Amino acid sequence: xxxxxxxxxxxxxxxxxxxxxxxxxxxxxxxxxxxxxxxxxxxxxxxxxxxxxxxxxxxxxxxxxxxxxxxxxxxxxxxxxxxxxxxxxxxxxxxxxxxxxxxxxxxxxxxxxxx
Amino acid sequence: xxxxxxxxxxxxxxxxxxxxxxxxxxxxxxxxxxxxxxxxxxxxxxxxxxxxxxxxxxxxxxxxxxxxxxxxxxxxxxxxxxxxxxxxxxxxxxxxxxxxxxxxxxxxxxxxx
Numbered sequence: 001x002x003x004x005x006x007x008x009x010x011x012x013x014x015x016x017x018x019x020x021x022x023x024x025x026x027x028x029x030x031x032x033x034x035x036x037x038x039x040x041x042x043x044x045x046x047x048x049x050x051x052x053x054x055x056x057x058x059x060x061x062x063x064x065x066x067x068x069x070x071x072x073x074x075x076x077x078x079x080x081x082x083x084x085x086x087x088x089x090x091x092x093x094x095x096x097x098x099x100x101x102x103x104x105x106x107x108x109x110x111x112x113x114x115x
Numbered sequence: 116x117x118x119x120x121x122x123x124x125x126x127x128x129x130x131x132x133x134x135x136x137x138x139x140x141x142x143x144x145x146x147x148x149x150x151x152x153x154x155x156x157x158x159x160x161x162x163x164x165x166x167x168x169x170x171x172x173x174x175x176x177x178x179x180x181x182x183x184x185x186x187x188x189x190x191x192x193x194x195x196x197x198x199x200x201x202x203x204x205x206x207x208x209x210x211x212x213x214x215x216x217x218x219x220x221x222x223x224x225x226x227x228x
Binding site: 004031033040041042043045048058088090092102103104105106107108109111 | 124149151156157158159160161164205209215216218219220221
């Protein structure tokens with residue numbers, strides 16, 4: 001079955017450490033997205049990529065980095081520069097890039113906790 | 116810039132009662148509108164979408180939504196709520212030329228037995 005996988009489901013990190021969240025899709029989608037979700041704040045876009053080897057900052061990119069070396073993969077690194085990284089992180093993909101009428105397919109999420 | 120407002124943070128309805136979740140958008144061009152549902156600790160799932168044509172759209176799980184351009188609204192409805200509908204619901208608007216969407220802050224639905 002096609003879909004999006006995120007790993008791990010739960011992640012714990014010590015302050016000052018970088019951590020990478022995995023996102024893989026086998027839907028052959030062009031575009032991929034990373035969102036952060038905090039209680040009462042909905043989804044905030046961190047980064048998105050419309051094509052391999054290209055990505056754009058979203059609304060809250062500071063303290064995060066991404067890469068898009070393969071169409072299927074869009075890992076997110078939460079760096080030590082992110083002041084408040086504890087959150088639920090969602091990865092999504094959509095079939096067609098650069099159009100507004102494309103629904104997004106979401107992974108199950110990774111809950112990151114900084115100890 | 117585009118924006119989406121979901122005025123109700125939390126709604127409680129009795130099982131079997133009707134439901135309406137409100138969504139207002141601000142967008143200069145023709146809007147592409149979506150409703151998603153999220154169960155606790157899970158990702159989002161698309162319920163329905165509107166691009167053009169008939170302003171009343173049908174979705175999965177018995178949900179429907181009506182687009183009203185004059186009111187800049189895209190409210191989600193269900194005639195009879197089931198306990199399994201308890202979840203968080205997000206309205207979103209597609210952004211032209213960027214392939215991305217702007218999401219509202221969500222409405223949490225609680226269903227009373």
